[in-house]
Amino acid sequence: xxxxxxxxxxxxxxxxxGFAVVFDEKIEAVVPEEDLLHGQIEAWIDGYGAYISAGFxxxxxxxxxxxxxxxxxESALSAIRKxxxxxxxxxxxxxxxxxxxxxxxxxxxxxxxxxxxxxxAEILGCHLxxxxxxxxxxxxxxEKYMRPPNFDQIKAYTxxxxxxxxxxxxxxxxxxxxxxxxxxxxxxxxxxxxTYEEAMxxxxxxxSHVTHxxxxxxxxxxxxxxxxxxxMNSDVTCELIADNIHSHKAAQRIVFRAKGLEKMVLITDxxxxxxxxxxxxxxxxxxxxxxxxxxRLADGTLAGSILTVNKAVKNFAATTGIPLxxxxxxxxxxxxxxxxxxxxxxSIEVGKDADMILFDxxxxxxxxxxxxxxxxxxxxxQ
Numbered sequence: 379x380x381x382x383x384x385x386x387x388x389x390x391x392x393x394x395x396g397f398a399v400v401f402d403e404k405i406e407a408v409v410p411e412e413d414l415l416h417g418q419i420e421a422w423i424d425g426y427g428a429y430i431s432a433g434f435x436x437x438x439x440x441x442x443x444x445x446x447x448x449x450x451x452e453s454a455l456s457a458i459r460k461x462x463x464x465x466x467x468x469x470x471x472x473x474x475x476x477x478x479x480x481x482x483x484x485x486x487x488x489x490x491x492x493x494x495x496x497x498x499a500e501i502l503g504c505h506l507x508x509x510x511x512x513x514x515x516x517x518x519x520x521e522k523y524m525r526p527p528n529f530d531q532i533k534a535y536t537x538x539x540x541x542x543x544x545x546x547x548x549x550x551x552x553x554x555x556x557x558x559x560x561x562x563x564x565x566x567x568x569x570x571x572x573t574y575e576e577a578m579x580x581x582x583x584x585x586s587h588v589t590h591x592x593x594x595x596x597x598x599x600x601x602x603x604x605x606x607x608x609x610m611n612s613d614v615t616c617e618l619i620a621d622n623i624h625s626h627k628a629a630q631r632i633v634f635r636a637k638g639l640e641k642m643v644l645i646t647d648x649x650x651x652x653x654x655x656x657x658x659x660x661x662x663x664x665x666x667x668x669x670x671x672x673x674r675l676a677d678g679t680l681a682g683s684i685l686t687v688n689k690a691v692k693n694f695a696a697t698t699g700i701p702l703x704x705x706x707x708x709x710x711x712x713x714x715x716x717x718x719x720x721x722x723x724x725s726i727e728v729g730k731d732a733d734m735i736l737f738d739x740x741x742x743x744x745x746x747x748x749x750x751x752x753x754x755x756x757x758x759x760q
Contacts, residue, residue, distance in 0.1 A: 379418065380750070383411050385425035385736070389726045391703050399430065401732035403750045408726060425736055428744055431706050432725050433468025433733035434687040435713035437541065438505055438590065438617055438645035440473050440661065442652035447472040448485050448662065455488060459498035461653055463746040463754040465686035468733035469500040469723065471540055475662035476508030476519035479531065486535045493538065498753055500733070502717060503540035506532065507589065510554070511569035512545035515594045518681035519569060520662055527554035536561040540717055543568035543589040546580035559584040564716065567605050569594040577608035587716065590647055591616040591633055592625045593680070610636035615716055617645045620694040621685040623672050627697045634698050643712045644690040649673055649682035688741040
């Protein structure tokens with residue numbers, strides 16, 4: 379077994395000093411440092427006073443470091459999972475785009491194979507974003523491949539699809555929602571032109587999540603609250619892209635006050651340009667211009683982000699004024715709960731996977747562990 383000491387432990391929305399974490403593949407103990415017996419530990423790790431928390435879980439990421447989930451090369455997913463660990467991500471949902479359905483199926487098959495590999499961050503399944511979305515709020519999705527929700531088209535992949543983003547106003551009689559809930563797939567409203575009434579009916583039928591709230595949906599209006607109003611006036615969980623570009627800081631504070639800490643999760647919606655410099659890139663077959671920390675189509679439409687989870691945490695804590703330990707929960711325990719994985723991920727507790735990260739005051743990641751394996755060490759990067 380190994381032990382990490384000289385740390386500031388973030389757990390249970392508290393920051394605690396004087397404790398050590400003993401782990402192998404799972405967390406074996408969290409004890410006061412003075413209670414550890416040297417003979418029991420094979421390797422000691424000095425945290426040098428760094429923060430330690432459970433690893434980040436990104437529920438919505440399309441790519442990074444030059445690679446995209448939709449890329450046909452098998453190496454793309456491998457490159458993504460090896461890259462995100464430098465941002466504190468220890469597990470994630472590779473997220474698809476609206477493209478020809480055979481391309482989506484190919485991506486799902488690659489994700490299924492990759493889930494069995496041990497390298498970099500763990501792949502927990504897939505977030506299917508499209509093609510069952512509304513062209514009125516397509517964002518950077520390709521309109522020509524959009525279609526009404528049809529569960530039969532994804533039935534063969536229910537073992538790996540964890541979240542489906544769709545437009546509920548296109549789901550006649552809510553049959554798609556019912557099929558999703560029957561197969562333990564999270565039905566999420568996104569890229570939708572649903573009215574408030576349509577969205578609330580979908581929520582009553584089983585929708586439990588909203589994809590990147592504010593984006594890909596009609597703006598809130600006092601006579602037409604739309605999906606945003608339904609999100610804030612119901613029990614659904616909400617994703618938020620906290621890059622201060624996709625949503626005004628005041629809007630972020632408003633939705634946080636409406637939803638509360640436990641019903642929000644920070645995501646990146648990152649595309650292949652994440653971790654790279656400015657330039658011209660591809661997203662779902664469309665050209666994206668990355669400049670001044672934004673990713674946009676030629677017409678100015680936002681096309682995902684180049685945000686990282688550690689930056690999202692730092693941004694949101696500064697925007698709302700909440701403590702660091704609260705913001706951390708929005709990328710650890712909250713996404714774990716959404717996926718039903720809170721018994722093995724999302725916090726540093728005995729018996730859970732040893733998915734852990736060490737970081738400094740500015741949220742710079744120093745070391746990353748996935749199931750006890752060190753997969754990133756900033757000191758080893760040249």
